[in-house]
Amino acid sequence: MPISWFLAARFLREGRAQSALIVIGVAVGVAVMVFLSALIGGLETRLVAQTLGTQAHIVVRPADEAARPMMLDATTQTLAHIERTAQRARSILRWQQVSDELSRTDGVTAVSPTTSGPAMALRANATRAVLLIGADATRFASIYPVREHIVAGRFDPSRTGCVIGRELASDLGVSVGDKLRLSASGEVAELYVVDGVYDLGNREVNRRWVLVAQRTAQTLLDLPGGVTSIELRVRSVYEAEAIAARVRSRTGLIADSWMQSNAQLLVALQSQGSSSAVIQAFVILEVAMGIASVLVVSVAQKRKEIGILRAMGARRATVVWVFLLQGAIVGLLGSIVGAALGAGLGAAFAAMARNADGTATFPFSISWALLGRSSLIAVATGICAAVLPARSASRLDPAEAIRNG
Amino acid sequence: MAEPVIDLRSVCKSYGEQVVTDVLRSVDLRVERGEFVALIGPSGSGKSTLLNILGLLDRPTSGSVAIAGVETTSLGDAELTRLRGRSIGFVFQFHHLLPGLSATENVMMPMIAAEGRRKGAMEARARALLTRVGLDPQADSLPSQMSGGQQQRVAIARALVLDAPLVLADEPTGNLDTKSANEVFALMRAFNAERGVAFLMVTHDPRLAARCDRVVELVDGQIVSDQPQPNIAPATP
């Protein structure tokens, strides 16, 4: 065993109580870091997941200089989908070719050519303005988690069927197997069977989206063979804007990423992230101060011993390492205890606070990466905190230290 | 082995910037291998200062210091540390063992420092030496669990573990009762006789000084007498 390891371990063992206290101090700091990061990370993951539950990562539309509702999109978030189709629907030229090219784009995992436009849903004397969405069922399901959120029937719209949201179903008083009329572009309303009812967790969407077969939408919207938008899913959600920009420049079409239409959410997440960073910085500072102060005291207490070690032929560098290692060991032990504590606290918290439906009120995302990163920070902090005490220890005059103890 | 283990020439040491105190004034001292020398003198005469300079823990203001034939004036800190570790054993008045280490580990310390790491073979050697100084049962004890005399015997074993040719002892018996003091002194004399290790021992005890080969007296930083002792009483353990 190298001499500095041996001595560091012995010094820590000798000052057991002190060592234990500072390990606890570090552990509390690391636990706070882990807990906070897990909570904020979980919250972010949930918010983004919720947002993306009813929004494609990227929507590609025909270039349209006039009356683009883009400006509105940036601030109205989930309404973006509805807003953009409020105008007269137009088809993307050579959409098959574009769609093929998009599916080959790096980072894109799913592509769904969609035909959508405004329509009316009628039943008895109730009438509702809806958004007719026609797409290949499998492709549509690869963009939206609709299969997971079917509450009645199934998601597989036939040529004469449709799948509607929970709110619309109750507004119109229909359920699976019932019929309703759909009409668009002022045509005569036709009868469609309700094949399924979904609940995507967003009332507005549940009230407005009527999912039909692509051919149905094309017929109703008077866009034979046409596709009004191509919806994309990407591998990493935060790359959406970069990919959208590439799509824009390559196709000349409009490509809106969820990040554009949810700028406010992203700003909120960012400021949440930076306030957590500030808290973590203070925690690191607290840990560093704790370790440093214990080591400063330890150097003062061990003046005589350091003098003896030097008299015994121990090099200055050895003395430096003895104290750096003490900082590192305290940091490591503290981070192991703290990571366990933080993870346990998070799990307990998540288990205790539950929503009515059994999901956790506080979503936690604890990963090995997070634990590893926290430990690394704690060890690095320990070493940094030990630098000054270690230097002062190595500069002790051995003769003086031995004489005065 | 012609060269002396200590060769001091015109060593001066002064402290202070504004008010300069001359603690050592031109000290010349040669100690041959295997000699057992007592250093006596009144309190404040500079004995500990001289020992620190001999032990390479401190540098003289002027003059030259050669230890075991190595002239040290031009050596850097790291080289001094190496020479010190190899050539000089220390025994201090207040034993100065490392409190967190067992007796065996304390004895191993100079070996660990010299090699830069702890090795298994070192332990056997340390235990053998502890047995030699009569501390077999205390080998795993911490210093706080041992008497003053026992601690001082550990310190002697530690000073000898690397077969250093020179041991510097600053009042090694100053803190001990007469019986323990005699035991510790006898042990040093025994190692001196068995292994030819040179000892330079500061003492205030004239009876112990009288049992050394040679007595050097320091007064006000100068050597005022340097007498061989013709009739040494045989070491009584």
Ligand SMILES: Nc1ncnc2c1ncn2[C@@H]1O[C@H](COP(=O)(O)OP(=O)(O)OP(=O)(O)O)[C@@H](O)[C@H]1O
């Ligand atoms: N670092 C220092 N700074 C200033 N003066 C010092 C220093 N070290 C020693 N002295 C002075 O040098 C003189 C000699 O001290 P030293 O400790 O060598 O004496 P000593 O002979 O060992 O005395 P004692 O028998 O009491 O141990 C004393 O007057 C002391 O005050």
Ligand SMILES: [Mg+2]
């Ligand atoms: Mg002294």
